[in-house]
Amino acid sequence: MTSTYQEFLKQHISLAPLGIYQDDTGCHSKPGGARIFGRAGTDGTRYCFIPGYDEMVFAVSPLNNRDNLVHPLAENFHDFLRLLLACKNADALAQAWKWEHRQFEAYIKKTVPDKAQQAALSSLARLGIHPMENPFRYLKTLESGFDYGRLCFTDDSVLPEDHGRKKPGEWKVFFHGSFYGKSRGHYPGERAGKEIVVDKTFLWGNEEWTIPSVYTCSSGLIIDFLLKVRTDNILAFIRKWQPGPGSGTDDPDQNSWRQMEEENPLTVHFTPSLYVNGNRLSCDHSAGICWNPVCPGDITEIRPVMNHYRLNPACGRVIWRSYFPWTTKRRPDIRSLAVDLKSEKQTAGELRFHTAGAGNQILFTHPVTGQKHTLSVKTYSMYHMDGSLRPDPAKIWPDCYMVMGYTITPALAADSFTIMDCAACDKPKEIPDKTAASISIIGGADGPSCIFFRDPDHPQLQYAASALHFKPVTEVEWQMIFYQRKKADIRVEIFAQGSASRTKKTDTGNL
Numbered sequence: 302m303t304s305t306y307q308e309f310l311k312q313h314i315s316l317a318p319l320g321i322y323q324d325d326t327g328c329h330s331k332p333g334g335a336r337i338f339g340r341a342g343t344d345g346t347r348y349c350f351i352p353g354y355d356e357m358v359f360a361v362s363p364l365n366n367r368d369n370l371v372h373p374l375a376e377n378f379h380d381f382l383r384l385l386l387a388c389k390n391a392d393a394l395a396q397a398w399k400w401e402h403r404q405f406e407a408y409i410k411k412t413v414p415d416k417a418q419q420a421a422l423s424s425l426a427r428l429g430i431h432p433m434e435n436p437f438r439y440l441k442t443l444e445s446g447f448d449y450g451r452l453c454f455t456d457d458s459v460l461p462e463d464h465g466r467k468k469p470g471e472w473k474v475f476f477h478g479s480f481y482g483k484s485r486g487h488y489p490g491e492r493a494g495k496e497i498v499v500d501k502t503f504l505w506g507n508e509e510w511t512i513p514s515v516y517t518c519s520s521g522l523i524i525d526f527l528l529k530v531r532t533d534n535i536l537a538f539i540r541k542w543q544p545g546p547g548s549g550t551d552d553p554d555q556n557s558w559r560q561m562e563e564e565n566p567l568t569v570h571f572t573p574s575l576y577v578n579g580n581r582l583s584c585d586h587s588a589g590i591c592w593n594p595v596c597p598g599d600i601t602e603i604r605p606v607m608n609h610y611r612l613n614p615a616c617g618r619v620i621w622r623s624y625f626p627w628t629t630k631r632r633p634d635i636r637s638l639a640v641d642l643k644s645e646k647q648t649a650g651e652l653r654f655h656t657a658g659a660g661n662q663i664l665f666t667h668p669v670t671g672q673k674h675t676l677s678v679k680t681y682s683m684y685h686m687d688g689s690l691r692p693d694p695a696k697i698w699p700d701c702y703m704v705m706g707y708t709i710t711p712a713l714a715a716d717s718f719t720i721m722d723c724a725a726c727d728k729p730k731e732i733p734d735k736t737a738a739s740i741s742i743i744g745g746a747d748g749p750s751c752i753f754f755r756d757p758d759h760p761q762l763q764y765a766a767s768a769l770h771f772k773p774v775t776e777v778e779w780q781m782i783f784y785q786r787k788k789a790d791i792r793v794e795i796f797a798q799g800s801a802s803r804t805k806k807t808d809t810g811n812l
Contacts, residue, residue, distance in 0.1 A: 305378040306338065318417040320391035321348055335361065339391075346395050348374075352549045360672050370512050372398045372438065373447045380433065384440070386425055387432035388415050397440045405437045472609045475626060476518040480602050494518035497635075505642065506788040512795060513610050515638065522575065522582070522628040524640065524795075527610065530617030534566040535595050563647045567591040567619055570645040575625045578636050582625040592618040638795040644782035646716070653723060653755060656681060656705060657776045667713075669785050672715065675755045676781075679762055680706035683773050696729035701767040703777050706762040716784070720765035723778040727770050 317323070321339035335349040344650055356377035361370060366376040375381035375771045383414050384394055389412045397405055414422060433439055472492035494516030501512040516523040542561055562568060569589065575582040593697050594617055606612075606620050627633070648670030662703050663676040686700035703721075767777045 306350075309378065310340060312420065312424075312428065316385070316429075318415075318421040319389070320386055321385075334374055335359065337361075341391065341395065342567075348391070360793050362395060368399065371449075373443050378442065379430070381437070382428075382430050382480055383433040384436050386422060386430060387434075388412075389422065390418065393436075393576060394440070397437065398444060399710055402437050409436075409766075423608045458599055463588050472605065474523060475514045475738075476516075476520040476523060479588060479619075480622070482604060492519065497639075501789075501793060501795055503793055512640075512793065515795065517632065517635065519632060521585070521624060522577065522635075524573070524575070524625070526569075526573075526619075526621040526623070527612070528569060528621070529620040530566045530619065532594055532615065535593060535617050538564060538566055539595060558647060567593060567617060568646060569619055572643045572645060572797040573623050574641040575623075576637075576639045576641070577633060580628065584623050585626050586646070587623040588618060589621045591620070591725075609770060618762055627686060637797045639792055640795060641790065641792050643790045644786040645789040647787040648788050649783045651783065653778060653782040654781070655776055655778050665781070667773070672711070675710050677710070679707050679708060680704070686769065696731055698729045699727040701770045701773045703767040703774060705765045705767075705777070705779070707765070708762060715763070717724075718781055718783050720779055720781045722768040723765075723780045724768050726768040 315662075316339060320341055323339060335347045336349045337347045339348040340346065349359050349361060351357070353358055356371075356380040357373055358375040358378060360372050360374050367790075372395075373483075377385055385391060388444055393405065393408050393412070397406075400771055401409070425541070472524070474496070475482060475491055475493055477491055495518075496514050496516055498514050499512055503510055503512075511527040511529070513525060513527060514525055516525075517591050541564075563570070565796055573587075590603050590606065592607060592612070593616065594601075607614060607618070612618055641664070652663075652665050652668075654663045654665075654676075656663075659678050659681045663678075663680040664673065666673050666677065684702055684703055684704055686698075686702065707720075765779065767774065
């Protein structure tokens with residue numbers, strides 16, 4: 302750590318408006334045990350010092366290939382601040398290596414600092430720091446004279462050193478465990494599963510998937526699914542949903558949450574079924590973990606997975622691990638293995654409508670099939686929640702809700718749509734004496750979330766319940782959400798009878 306940088310820290314000047322967010326956490330990364338002092342807000346670039354290079358400042362960009370992973374930016378931290386003043390932000394510095402002079406100048410010319418950036422630049426100027434006279438020539442001169450051969454790289458050059466529980470080279474997968482290993486305090490005699498390397502890559506829709514290995518355990522079989530995610534898809538998602546005016550994420554409603562979940566490229570939506578020697582095994586449970594090269598975060602748990610499967614950290618990854626218990630008393634001799642993947646249904650459109658009583662009819666067109674349907678309101682009644690269960694007895698909970706009984710013609714499959722209130726439930730109220738009437742709801746400390754209603758006197762009807770309110774509400778705005786599967790179901794033949802499989806781990810390359 303340079304003395305100039307230490308003196309700068311005492312000034313308590315934030316460089317975040319200029320694209321450098323403080324990251325002085327003591328974490329070390331390759332090459333050469335580099336000491337990170339800042340990070341970019343979106344693309345994963347780190348700004349650091351490297352031992353053996355005195356006060357020189359470097360940029361490490363994990364989205365670049367190995368040849369362009371590290372670039373020197375300034376001979377010392379003082380020059381680095383001068384470059385920031387001249388370029389108005391750090392983006393130009395991190396990208397200068399791939400630009401010509403005219404591109405560099407055009408980028409700086411169109412960069413207009415906002416109020417926060419101007420305040421940060423003024424704070425640097427008040428320290429007596431002057432802008433670099435010719436920043437592009439400075440950067441190119443430094444880069445041309447730099448000996449890249451002195452930098453030392455390892456296979457995990459992008460991922461910081463792991464200070465977690467796993468030791469280097471250790472890899473054990475347990476049926477009753479997680480990505481960390483065996484579940485603590487349970488199944489003390491359980492042994493790690495035996496790895497069978499399959500390296501099965503396949504396309505599902507426009508997604509690239511790989512089954513690198515399966516694990517046979519005494520309790521069942523485990524499959525690891527790897528989804529490769531393009532970095533530009535991650536960046537597009539972040540730009541769309543990052544908090545800000547018009548983004549809908551400062552105070553997201555239930556529709557925004559649902560949309561974010563479905564659009565997130567680092568989530569998966571499928572159900573697997575396994576066939577061992579032709580016999581079907583159902584998935585008991587699954588667990589997932591992901592690698593986000595743009596915003597890595599805590600990599601303690603993902604690092605062993607990335608290293609074991611030799612995954613290129615420049616790409617996003619979702620690792621989905623599914624567990625299938627044996628249906629026989631003894632572990633079978635596996636002769637063939639296949640898995641069916643069924644895509645979960647996702648939102649395909651919505652319809653909003655109002656009702657004020659029984660007898661209303663709503664005509665609508667299905668957004669997927671184009672077929673016309675009629676929703677007929679048969680019953681429409683106010684109810685009061687009653688029961689003995691409450692999330693918190695120290696609060697008063699809303700108990701009024703409206704129930705709509707309806708039919709749809711032609712009929713729709715029950716799992717192809719849902720109808721819910723557009724409004725949110727009223728939030729519970731605090732009471733000083735911690736006494737309140739007991740009611741039965743489904744929800745949590747922030748408020749009730751949903752009601753399930755069935756009327757045995759009218760089994761032919763379907764029902765929708767409104768949100769809970771303290772006062773009766775007669776007219777409700779309803780939301781009908783339609784669902785469909787975005788991808789066709791597929792079967793993946795992992796290996797067939799007589800085909801060879803490997804139980805010794807080999808280099809799978811950059812899957």
